[in-house]
Amino acid sequence: MLYDLINYFLVLTVLNVLIPTFFARLLHYNVLWKGRAEGKYVVLTFDDGPDPLYTERVLDILDKYQVKACFFLVGEKVLKYPEVARHIVEKGHEIGVHAFRHNLRFILNPLVTRAELIKAYNAIKEITGVSPSYARPPWGCFNPFFYRECKKLGFKVVLWTFMSWDWGKTTAEYIVEKVLSRVKERCILIFHDSGDTPGAYSSAPEVMIKALDMILNRLKSDGYSVKSLNEVC
Template sequence: MERSTPISRRPKAVALTFDDGPDQIWTPRILDVLADYRIHATFMCVGKAVQRNPQMLRRIKDEGHIIGNHTWDHPNLTQLPLSDVQTQVLRTTEEIDRVAGVKTRLFRPPYGDLNDDIVRKVTSLDHEILLWDIDSWDWKGLTGPQVAKNILGHVRDGSIVLQHCAGPTETVKGTLEALPYIIEVLSESGFTFSTIPQLLHLSAYR
């Protein structure tokens, strides 16, 4: 189910976000595309993936992208005790800090699943919950044209777009194929690309 987060809309601005990385296969290709177009995005990273691919996380940071926290191993948080939710958040934040030297503030729950207790817990840990208002549905294994249609058909001022930069081949291939076309069409329509901190006037790190 698509989730929304209350955001202050910026005219003709859109934020691209990429979940579940980093990896050694798809993340570098997505970074290459973003570099070609001189666009900065926001990467919501999984702690275990950071542990496996530290050099790729450092590349994300070095190329000017924003790093956020997407839990340690991508569980459904609503099925965990709050003590485990805290561990999922803090362990990932600590690993990102160890590898890249930044203490994340942005947090995205896997599947967008939350409840009031989780919101209070995450907020108490000095993290800002980040959801989205456009789901590319790339996780369904869609083709590049299908992913592009899902995004371009719904973009408005201040949209936050959910895509993925790691995962099964059929998932991320559609995103990689769609990304240049999405960037070109939106640019031709007068859109600019923002990181989440730029779009929402938030601090990325503590």
């Protein structure tokens, strides 16, 4: 009985998450993973906020370089920290849907997947007045219903060109090296402005913020501009 259950769970996981995630992450099927427009630019994206400790500090860095980003927000945190969510919008940044709760996609059936997306969308709309048009699933893990529901709800699914590995126990120098060694034209960069996500190191954003300053400084001197998703997709 236990063996059957484990088997069932494994098959379900493979069908429900590994295959769609493979198509999305490696083959980039139906997802935006780099800018469509030509040009020497990058796009900045931040996941898992709004965060009471770190989001404002990220906004300050973005102001310092006068650049705009897209923040993929967690619905329940938007309700918990409405002022931070509103401030992101007031500063002129874009908002995307990350999830209502940061949970695993493969255990969600179609109805729950849809309900989660709508709940997150509604929280963002209610608090900020913005209707997001982009979505990114937690951990970049897909189930097949995520695609379908995003399409129905009119969201473009956005991933990233490469991972910055900013969410673990790391150093600013490591993140800077990871990003600058791989960056090229039209990259969509991903960072995390909250450390309370399962799997993340709680003070990781502290390190990321330091790295972000160095990365933006270097990208500027290397002639890169920073564009918003709306400008290049």
